[in-house]
Amino acid sequence: MTGPRTEPTTRSGIPLKTSYEAVDVSDRMLERPGEYPFTRGRLTRPGAAAGGWIHRELSGEGGPAQSNRQLHYLLEHGQAGLDVIGDGPTQSMLDADHPLCRHSVGTQGVSLCRLSDYAGLFAGIPLDQVSISSSVPAAFALTGLIHAAEQAEMPLGRLRGSVLQPPLYANDAAYDSFMPISLASRLSVDTIAFCAEHLPKFHSYVEDTYFFSEGGLSAIEELALGFVQIRHLVGQTLARGIPIDSFASRIALLVNCSMDFFEEIAKIRAARRLFATMMRTDYGATDPRSLSLNVTSHTSGLTLTAEQPINNVVRGTVQGLALALAGVQAMEISAFDEGFRTPSPEAHVVGLRTQQIIEKESGVTRSSDPLGGSHLVESLTDEIESRVLAMVHEIESLGDPIELAERGHFRQIFTNAAVRYQHQVESGELQIVGKNCYRMSDEDDRLLRDIAETKIEPDRDRIAEIAAFRKSRSNDDVVRQLRVVLASVGDPEANLIPAVLDAGNAGATMGEIAGAMRQAHGHPFDPLGYLKSPL
């Protein structure tokens, strides 16, 4: 039986022709890589070679010491940057000894509750050479890094690395920390402002479109929501009187890379052009570094299957190649055991080796933007640019992004995408090898299963350690500093980062500091109703 004939489209629904000719491309002059509007690649130093990127793999499990061993393992295998993710409790701004966290501590990331945890996590790592991308609530990742740097006697001005700023979308599309959206947004701006002054080399704002597109957003929706948030946070930062050229170059984009090869490449090229144009035209940036977007990337976990896990190595290779051709500055290949767990050591090395083979053996990065001028890729780049811009304007016309988030507007977009994706897989419209076609019986599908199915036990010692820590510290100091946090949130002129840092130095935990902030907004200290506020 054949259904109605449908015209082929990209994953985002852009109609595709069977071939592309010069007439399909706008007659704009193609700029060279490294020239405004940076469609073909970001600014490079004069004489720099083409290609090359920072290799990263997602890491973090157990407590800080165990994760520190994992980080050193990756560096020993040739990784040049790090990507650390917090466990479920950490991402939700809950401490390890919170009653609801007892079965999850350290199982899907590293448990980070105190400033001293960061010193343990980063022990022996040169913080001025290795760029650490932190998927941990930004204000805490930043103050933790500052603490680790102070312990290592490293001046803040030399610190590299980045934090994610997802205030509009985190609660709906990833980890709900029960922070009011307006407070989350303010914390983002506080971080950006603080770093503009004290950490000039640090990327204080990574716009992470990866996590919220993982439910099945199209490439267009992914970029549109990303730019809505960029425009929101840039506007809020400018409103503080901070000049655009003092922070725009500290913005980076963390994109997803799905399986639609040419569309994903075009998406990244369009993102660079959109960013450059917006920064210059809408915000008056003049420094070329403010216009040239730094792009980091993860290959899509959503496209990976629990079935036949070795096929995920192939998917990672295809997606990694797309990212290399698009000219990203950093890459992470989601691991073959993604359907089951955060990466095993074996999966870590395969992800890293995939990147190394693409970079060192294939030769695809010897020239910048090798697909520049391709009729198909240029046509898709133009089409994505105009569709993203239309969607950004449509969302902005509906009202203030904070209010839209509070009204559940974005949550509806994420839910619709998840349902749409489910339909596409169920109907076979989207073919996924091993899942809805070319399936294997469970008995035959055993390759790599032993590795993928190995579980990480909850770190129960860690729970005891944090509970004991509470008894060992000066409660008076903690309460005094938490009161400062509370008062700072009430003062619209205050930057919250110094108060967070002081509270952490006094021994207050992340859960307590987050609780004090919620309380200052009239929300419960413990959103889940287990803990009493010390304030």
Next chain:
Amino acid sequence: MQPIRILVGMFGVDQHEVGALAVSSALSDAGMEVVYVGRFQTPERIVSTVQDEDVDVIGISCHSWEYIEYTPELLRLLAENDLTTPVVLGGSVITAADTSDMIGQGVAGVFGPSTPMELIIDDITALAAGRNLRE
């Protein structure tokens, strides 16, 4: 005929919600009433909702290993409250060995990442009607 009422939720701080949302939508389309309790559930909270909302089936979406600890607690608490509401689990993290283990402990059904939605709907319909699933 009353529509089938199914509770859908996730245990602890398991926050990967995409599967739960997609399945809930498909169950609603199939005419069921979904009592979506979402994230941050505990066995106590679920049992209390079951009592208040009169649900026919409990569905737990699993994308962390927390279900291994919480599911037996839930089954025990249901029994202690004289509730016979069947419990089904779904999610890619549940391996074949875990499936046997959970069924052995009294879970009524486990759905993996490639279980067709039709089969999920049929199974939930059968469980709501008081029938056991084959195996």
